[in-house]
Amino acid sequence: MNQLVRFSFIVFAFILAVFALVFLLMVINPDILGGMVVLITLMAEQTSYKIIAIVFWLIVLTLSVLAMVYGIMSGRLRRTRIRSTDIGSIDVSVDAIESIALNSAKSAQCGIKTAKARVAPSKGDKITVQLNTVLYSDVEVPSMMAKVQDRIKKDIERYTGIPVAQVLVRVIRVEPVAARVER
Numbered sequence: 001m002n003q004l005v006r007f008s009f010i011v012f013a014f015i016l017a018v019f020a021l022v023f024l025l026m027v028i029n030p031d032i033l034g035g036m037v038v039l040i041t042l043m044a045e046q047t048s049y050k051i052i053a054i055v056f057w058l059i060v061l062t063l064s065v066l067a068m069v070y071g072i073m074s075g076r077l078r079r080t081r082i083r084s085t086d087i088g089s090i091d092v093s094v095d096a097i098e099s100i101a102l103n104s105a106k107s108a109q110c111g112i113k114t115a116k117a118r119v120a121p122s123k124g125d126k127i128t129v130q131l132n133t134v135l136y137s138d139v140e141v142p143s144m145m146a147k148v149q150d151r152i153k154k155d156i157e158r159y160t161g162i163p164v165a166q167v168l169v170r171v172i173r174v175e176p177v178a179a180r181v182e183r
Helices: 003-028 030-045 047-073 094-107 141-160
Strands: 080-084 089-093 112-121 127-136 164-175
Touching (some): 003 030, 003 047, 089 094, 094 127, 094 141, 127 141, 141 164
Antiparallel strands (some): 112 127
């Protein structure tokens, strides 16, 4: 999530919390409700306050719509990817696709110590796979990770029939190969 979206969510959450607090206080205490009615009446009568209120609430409305659209559009990939055949449909879960990616990465024997896979939707009913890895120190990172990318793409497309738009490999850390000490 980029910083602008995160900032928008923080501002929206703050405004929503203030609005909820004021509404709660208005319900609890009728004097606050009367004061809010007077304040809104005064704002409606003065043009400068009216413009400020309109701009403020338009910003709140825009942020809420953007948050809703972002939440819908960037949500986790559907729980399954449905493929139709002549006989019926085949549901491949996101967890299964992530497992295939992890198995492919480990079986490529490219010095991966640990890895986590994440699947996201991409354009044209394709998927994007992001693999976060921890490598051993004796690995040629560019050539080996290119091999891992190719293997993941081929395995997912072969086993599920779902096209892969791209495979992003992120090397988080490189750890030294520990020497085994036998006693």
